[in-house]
Amino acid sequence: MSHSIEEIQQQFRSLRLTETANYLPSLIQQAESEDWTYQVLLKRLCGYELKRRDEKLIEKRLKWAAFPSYKTLDEFHLDEQQSLSKRQVNQLKEFTWLDQLYNLIVLGPPGVGKTHLATGLGIEAIQKGYKVSFVSMGQLIQTLKTEEVTRKSQTRMKRIRSSHLVIIDDLMFMAMDTREANLFFHLINDLYDKASIILTSNKGPNEWGELLGDPGITTAILDRILHRAEVIHFHDDDSYRMKHRSSIFME
Template structure:
């Protein structure tokens, strides 16, 4: 027993805390199974690896700042004419993230743009990717305050390291010249190394109206659209058709 405690102490010093907690059980199992030394050592490493992977997954969810968590299993592909089941499955495979493609989801409020983008974020995080959700307004705030705000510095650091960024409600708000420049520099910095999911209720042709500068608009569009898939989502508002009411019986 003293030997087990010594092993646990050394393992904790080596930062193998997860495996250290279960060493007594692993030793007992190895004795019962008459496991070889290599099999026993492998079981210890697997335990530590699994625990670290789970902690990393939970950290990625913390950094993601999702407005809510929704699984892609909940997304009703059959009521969204703009997306076939085959296309939905292809998006879910996330190969496009590995290739730094962008996904542009256009359409009016309530058709499922944010729902789909959140679901893809969750899918990416669960598969080992770093994914972050941020609204247009919050991104501009981070970019404008990163030199004076520690919180903004940390958030920008995570954004710059992300594999996938959801930029929600792009062009929802008008930008002044400085804000438009900041948005361009941000997108340009991540060009061809990070995938974006962009949601907007305005078509790219209307973006210059919000930015107020056709040159910057063109530069942003060039970098977003070059490797991208545009999906124009249509249909009734998901929030209205799935609304929750106070009365179960409306009679």
């Protein structure tokens, strides 16, 4: 019997049903002990394969998203952010805005949880079947500048352009030269009406022109980003990081 199971396992692997092949001995043992019908056995086999494929796809997409850390919305201290209600967070988690190609602009000083919120929404989106890319502004500009010459940058930009949701962290953290501003505009133009964008920044849109330099490029970028956008502005004076920092001193 064990030899027959091994043969069936190999056949499953030939059909690229690797997860089912690995799980088969345990499943057959359970089927025999619980007197499953053939129909129940087949249903369990198919269900297990689909479940594992979904889990592996999520694992792959989490890796490709390149989040700086794994911070979920459940870990976000909503009670310390007066600018955002639990109801609003629940609405964001429904991702109607993503289906409608709305953008989110998350503004506020450093340390108030902008990146955590963006990352948490990104992780939640992946769990619900969306493709997500996370990139800091500095990384994005460097990748855009090297896209024509390195395969790594080409692969990264291909994933970004094929994402349903693109998270750009620390937007306008540094001033851009004309070439960088043009590259950024073309990316925003590529994503327009094809993906949603979450932007985090400590500067409001009215200040972006100073860093982009060219008024024409600034207007074009703002036009595409703000066409359909929701702005979340964290006003907390107390830094989120300061509240939850670790200490070397005993209480």
